[in-house]
Amino acid sequence: xxxxxxxxxxxxxxxxxxxxxxxxxxxxxxxxxxxxxxxxxxxxxxxxxxxxxxxxxxxxxxxxxxxxxxxxxxxxxxxxxxxxxxxxxxxxxxxxxxxxxxxxxxxxxxxxxxxxxxxxxxxxxxxxxxxxxxxxxxxxxxxxxxxxxxxxxxxxxxxxxxxxxxxxxxxxxxxxxxxxxxxxxxxxxxxxxxxxxxxxxxxxxxxxxxxxxxxxxxxxxxxxxxxxxxxxxxxxxxxxxxxxxxxxxxxxxxxxxxxxxxxxxxxxxxxxxxxxxxx
Amino acid sequence: xxxxxxxxxxxxxxxxxxxxxxxxxxxxxxxxxxxxxxxxxxxxxxxxxxxxxxxxxxxxxxxxxxxxxxxxxxxxxxxxxxxxxxxxxxxxxxxxxxxxxxxxxxxxxxxxxxxxxxxxxxxxxxxxxxxxxxxxxxxxxxxxxxxxxxxxxxxxxxxxxxxxxxxxxxxxxxxxxxxxxxxxxxxxxxxxxxxxxxxxxxxxxxxxxxxxxxxxxxxxxxxxxxxxxxxxxxxxxxxxxxxxxxxxxxxxxxxxxxxxxxxxxxxxxxxxxxxxxxxxxxxxxxxxxxxxxxxxxxxxxxxxxxxxxxxxxxxxxxxxxxxxxxxxxxxxxxxxxxxxxxxxxxxxxxxxxxxxxxxxxxxxxxxxxxxxxxxxxxxxxxxxxxxxxxxxxxxxxxxxxxxxxxxxxxxxxxxxxxxxxxxxxxxxxxxxxxxxxxxxxxxxxxxxxxxxxxxxxxxxxxxxxxxxxxxxxxxxxxxxxxxxxxxxxxxxxxxxxxxxxxxxxxxxxxxxxxxxxxxxxxxxxxxxxxxxxxxxxx
Numbered sequence: 001x002x003x004x005x006x007x008x009x010x011x012x013x014x015x016x017x018x019x020x021x022x023x024x025x026x027x028x029x030x031x032x033x034x035x036x037x038x039x040x041x042x043x044x045x046x047x048x049x050x051x052x053x054x055x056x057x058x059x060x061x062x063x064x065x066x067x068x069x070x071x072x073x074x075x076x077x078x079x080x081x082x083x084x085x086x087x088x089x090x091x092x093x094x095x096x097x098x099x100x101x102x103x104x105x106x107x108x109x110x111x112x113x114x115x116x117x118x119x120x121x122x123x124x125x126x127x128x129x130x131x132x133x134x135x136x137x138x139x140x141x142x143x144x145x146x147x148x149x150x151x152x153x154x155x156x157x158x159x160x161x162x163x164x165x166x167x168x169x170x171x172x173x174x175x176x177x178x179x180x181x182x183x184x185x186x187x188x189x190x191x192x193x194x195x196x197x198x199x200x201x202x203x204x205x206x207x208x209x210x211x212x213x214x215x216x217x218x219x220x221x222x223x224x225x226x227x228x229x230x231x232x233x234x235x236x237x238x239x240x241x242x243x244x245x246x247x248x249x250x251x252x253x254x255x256x257x258x259x260x261x262x263x264x265x266x267x268x269x270x271x272x273x274x275x276x277x278x279x
Numbered sequence: 280x281x282x283x284x285x286x287x288x289x290x291x292x293x294x295x296x297x298x299x300x301x302x303x304x305x306x307x308x309x310x311x312x313x314x315x316x317x318x319x320x321x322x323x324x325x326x327x328x329x330x331x332x333x334x335x336x337x338x339x340x341x342x343x344x345x346x347x348x349x350x351x352x353x354x355x356x357x358x359x360x361x362x363x364x365x366x367x368x369x370x371x372x373x374x375x376x377x378x379x380x381x382x383x384x385x386x387x388x389x390x391x392x393x394x395x396x397x398x399x400x401x402x403x404x405x406x407x408x409x410x411x412x413x414x415x416x417x418x419x420x421x422x423x424x425x426x427x428x429x430x431x432x433x434x435x436x437x438x439x440x441x442x443x444x445x446x447x448x449x450x451x452x453x454x455x456x457x458x459x460x461x462x463x464x465x466x467x468x469x470x471x472x473x474x475x476x477x478x479x480x481x482x483x484x485x486x487x488x489x490x491x492x493x494x495x496x497x498x499x500x501x502x503x504x505x506x507x508x509x510x511x512x513x514x515x516x517x518x519x520x521x522x523x524x525x526x527x528x529x530x531x532x533x534x535x536x537x538x539x540x541x542x543x544x545x546x547x548x549x550x551x552x553x554x555x556x557x558x559x560x561x562x563x564x565x566x567x568x569x570x571x572x573x574x575x576x577x578x579x580x581x582x583x584x585x586x587x588x589x590x591x592x593x594x595x596x597x598x599x600x601x602x603x604x605x606x607x608x609x610x611x612x613x614x615x616x617x618x619x620x621x622x623x624x625x626x627x628x629x630x631x632x633x634x635x636x637x638x639x640x641x642x643x644x645x646x647x648x649x650x651x652x653x654x655x656x657x658x659x660x661x662x663x664x665x666x667x668x669x670x671x672x673x674x675x676x677x678x679x680x681x682x683x684x685x686x687x688x689x690x691x692x693x694x695x696x697x698x699x700x701x702x703x704x705x706x707x708x709x710x711x712x713x714x715x716x717x718x719x720x721x722x723x724x725x726x727x728x729x730x731x732x733x734x735x736x737x738x739x740x741x742x743x744x745x746x747x748x749x750x751x752x753x754x755x756x757x758x759x760x761x762x763x764x765x766x767x768x769x770x771x772x773x774x775x776x777x778x779x780x781x782x783x784x785x786x787x788x789x790x791x792x793x794x795x796x797x798x799x800x801x802x803x804x805x806x807x808x809x810x811x812x813x814x815x816x817x
Contacts, residue, residue: 050689051686052686071679227699231696232678232681232697245532249552250552251552
């Protein structure tokens with residue numbers, strides 16, 4: 001992908017351009033709704049997400065309860081909406097950790113080369129050899145339960161992908177004429193890195209951030225599903241899906257609707273990531 | 280570019296979660312199966328039984344979980360059995376017994392003819408060796424060691440008479456001899472180390488332990504020539520079933536799904552949400568209230584905040600026990616009416632004290648100086664009314680039980696923080712006292728369970744202050760007359776419920792889902808499965 005294509009995607013979206021890509025339009029709209037859920041959840045769902053009415057338990061989706069109610073009579077839609085903030089905060093933390101650490105390591109490996117590159121690259125190979133969910137499980141087992149711990153675990157699991165990508169980009173940029181020119185006129189290395197290498201190798205990393213964000217939502221939800229995450233009564237997407245699994249036979253909505261919400265968000269993010277990549 | 284390779288991984292993840300969502304969407308159907316006519320028991324066939332958890336060990340004397348009881352009970356016989364209706368102790372391996380007036384010496388006369396599955400006789404020497412080695416097992420036989428507390432020694436009087444002596448009065452021992460934890464194991468197994476015994480032991484029971492595979496389950500086969508059945512069983516001879524397989528299936532929905540599809544003939548731990556589906560499909564539910572202490576939030580009685588009686592009173596008054604029993608448990612489960620369940624022989628009905636009265640709870644807290652804070656949680660001297668509740672997912676419905684209690688507590692201004700721990704960490708917390716309240720239950724069809732749990736002279740895990748309760752618990756232990764003992768135990772229950780050293784919630788009910796093809800499933804006084812009388816249609 002070239003930088004110009006990247007710019008073209010973000011700039012100048014005409015109405016016709018949007019209509020030709022309804023998937024992208026829907027994805028963006030859905031993302032907007034999620035953004036509202038994260039920032040102002042009570043705008044979308046007025047019901048109390050924590051306190052249920054026992055008499056209203058296990059009601060199917062209806063006008064009063066869009067997503068039905070759970071085993072304690074809590075409005076499931078309110079729980080999904082209010083759970084967005086925690087789920088996505090954990091995801092954001094995970095991706096930030098992975099992206100920042102990974103990019104810095106990749107930068108070091110790519111720019112310095114030699115022994116530093118060899119060591120970091122082999123370490124990355126080792127990390128990539130372990131399935132990232134397994135790695136996250138190991139980390140969260142060591143750290144203990146909790147949403148922050150899950151975020152750290154998922155973040156650690158995604159470092160390697162960022163390192164690889166950043167290193168490859170830095171290797172390409174480092175050999176370009178303007179970097180060699182900057183070095184030749186005696187600009188100190190930190191300035192070369194900060195002003196020339198980093199900005200010019202950042203675009204693919206940003207695209208990966210979106211893809212990894214989608215991945216991380218799933219990983220965070222998976223770890224929460226396994227019981228490592230938020231403790232009751234706090235709503236969190238993985239927890240909501242897990243809570244419904246004992247009711248699969250009788251109350252399908254408890255697992256299905258939070259599950260579909262996660263799926264919709266991941267699919268939307270993938271669609272947007274593809275647009276950012278210029279496809 | 281390299282990062283594009285990540286695409287497929289994302290897709291896989293979506294598919295996995297999507298699949299789960301789709302699983303939820305498909306509902307299961309099926310025609311109700313009419314239950315068969317009452318027929319004569321048929322010999323033969325294999326039974327598959329799904330349980331919740333792995334025992335970790337295949338020695339009945341070394342296991343403690345309710346799940347282990349399903350198979351462990353079938354492998355060993357006990358000296359006595361207990362009538363589930365009356366609580367009366369009746370003969371099994373011992374055809375008669377005598378208890379000394381001070382409840383320190385128990386003389387058993389064994390029936391003749393019983394043998395272990397290696398052919399060696401069940402005699403007085405074998406019984407003595409069982410108790411001697413059990414004491415040596417120490418903490419590995421935590422249940423049995425509690426029953427044998429103060430064990431002085433056993434003496435073989437002749438081939439089939441043995442006397443068991445204790446340092447101090449131990450009236451509960453007679454009932455304890457009916458449990459599988461004091462079941463009699465063959466001397467050949469006693470020669471082996473505790474670890475070796477975990478691979479399986481020989482007993483004299485109606486089934487022989489064939490194989491134990493960790494994480495998978497236990498296989499049993501019928502003992503040929505078995506003729507020393509408990510006097511409470513219908514069938515005096517060999518068991519009807521040729522073999523039985525117990526399989527560990529952790530997911531509640533998988534157990535009940537397997538029962539519906541015919542993969543399992545019976546399943547333990549039926550949840551309230553599956554009970555309706557199962558019975559609609561023709562399965563039967565065998566339901567029995569466990570004796571002993573039902574689900575309780577045991578308090579750490581010397582910790583800040585929870586050691587204040589008004590806080591415990593308010594928490595107790597806030598809880599709607601009837602609602603918990605009806606919403607979260609299979610029909611037949613009762614709200615707690617005392618610290619011990621209604622199925623415990625000495626149960627005293629203190630239900631009026633364990634009433635649901637949230638307004639009263641608020642008044643109690645107001646009077647104690649806990650005033651409502653900004654977020655609804657009460658505050659006193661700048662401290663929020665936070666109670667840390669430690670629990671483990673050891674029984675069906677535990678999570679919902681605590682979520683409900685958390686809601687009730689919140690209504691009166693108590694923040695009940697739930698801390699879920701795995702089994703090992705939970706046991707550690709219990710031992711070290713790292714909790715404000717902890718969700719526990721102890722199955723024991725004898726009131727002495729109170730002494731083990733609340734006496735300050737034993738482990739005193741709940742840090743109960745020493746006082747009059749100890750005297751009552753000691754006195755009942757020394758009282759061989761059941762009626763007088765029941766009166767002492769009733770006083771002890773009042774003492775505990777008055778002080779709420781533990782907050783009773785609901786009674787523990789054992790629920791077994793049984794396929795319509797399987798007959799004769801029943802539970803004994805300790806809520807253990809009686810597999811001997813079970814038979815299966817062709």
